[in-house]
Amino acid sequence: EVQLVESGGGLVKPGESLRLSCAASGFTFSNYVMHWVRQAPGKGLEWVSYISASTSYKYYADSMKGRFTVSRDNAKHSLYLQMNSLRAEDTAVYYCARGDHCSGGVCRDYGLDVWGQGTTVTVSS
Amino acid sequence: EIVLTQSPATLSLSPGERATLSCRASQSVSIYLAWYQQKPGQAPRLLIYDASNRATGIPARFSGSGSGTDFTLTISSLEPEDFAVYYCQQRGNWPPSLTFGGGTKVEIK
Numbered sequence: 624e625v626q627l628v629e630s631g632g633g634l635v636k637p638g639e640s641l642r643l644s645c646a647a648s649g650f651t652f653s654n655y656v657m658h659w660v661r662q663a664p665g666k667g668l669e670w671v672s673y674i675s676a677s678t679s680y681k682y683y684a685d686s687m688k689g690r691f692t693v694s695r696d697n698a699k700h701s702l703y704l705q706m707n708s709l710r711a712e713d714t715a716v717y718y719c720a721r722g723d724h725c726s727g728g729v730c731r732d733y734g735l736d737v738w739g740q741g742t743t744v745t746v747s748s
Numbered sequence: 749e750i751v752l753t754q755s756p757a758t759l760s761l762s763p764g765e766r767a768t769l770s771c772r773a774s775q776s777v778s779i780y781l782a783w784y785q786q787k788p789g790q791a792p793r794l795l796i797y798d799a800s801n802r803a804t805g806i807p808a809r810f811s812g813s814g815s816g817t818d819f820t821l822t823i824s825s826l827e828p829e830d831f832a833v834y835y836c837q838q839r840g841n842w843p844p845s846l847t848f849g850g851g852t853k854v855e856i857k
Contacts, residue, residue: 658846660792668784668792668835670846682843718791732839734782734797735846736804741791 625649625737627719632742639709639746645702645719645739653677653697656722658735659704661715661744671717672704676725686712709746716741750774752836752849760857767823769852771836776816780838783812783821786851787832795834796821823854831856 631643645657659671672693673682681693692705702719721737723730751774761767771781779799784792794803796812799819809824823830836849 656844660846660848667851668786668837668848670848673844673846682845684845732780732797734794734803735784735792735837736794736797738791738793 627739629739629742632744634745640707643704647700652700658720660718663715754849758853769821771819773817777838782837784835
């Protein structure tokens with residue numbers, strides 16, 4: 624079964640750090656671009672970050688630049704999001720999602736076709 | 749930055765009725781638009797990619813159309829399980845950032 628499972632969420636104080644993990648199974652993880660997407664309580668979806676299949680390229684939404692770092696370990700089929708200097712407005716459910724399929728150096732976008740169940744991050748004093 | 753505007757914000761319909769959801773982009777995204785369904789407490793589910801291609805396992809009552817700046821998601825005959833929030837999404841060419849629309853809630857009338 625193709626699956627993504629997030630972990631690492633919790634309650635932290637403003638300014639603190641947290642590291643989220645996303646474990647992939649059922650597919651060749653190293654062949655896919657991965658994204659983090661978040662959803663604040665009662666709000667819509669907000670893209671957080673992108674990481675290429677080979678880890679060569681990483682991109683972030685403007686409000687996360689310099690505070691969040693995305694990484695992946697293809698040998699461990701895992702995706703990570705290191706979040707530093709957390710703010711109250713970072714409170715959200717964080718999802719990892721599978722993006723482009725890459726093969727032979729060519730990537731094809733079929734939408735975010737696999738999502739994890741989400742992990743909740745609460746930033747509050 | 750491309751902005752996606754979804755309308756209406758809320759659609760009140762009865763089971764069996766046809767639902768038409770709109771997504772407008774602030775500039776052309778060609779056909780590179782996807783649609784997702786999200787139910788309370790659940791992760792989003794991909795319905796449509798490249799404006800009109802149904803994702804694996806998505807029923808035929810869901811269809812997408814459009815190109816450029818104007819897109820439509822149509823649910824031909826609403827089933828009870830279709831009442832949910834729907835989001836459109838596009839991806840920039842490079843850098844590959846994603847943008848989501850604000851969502852349309854389809855509720856039972």
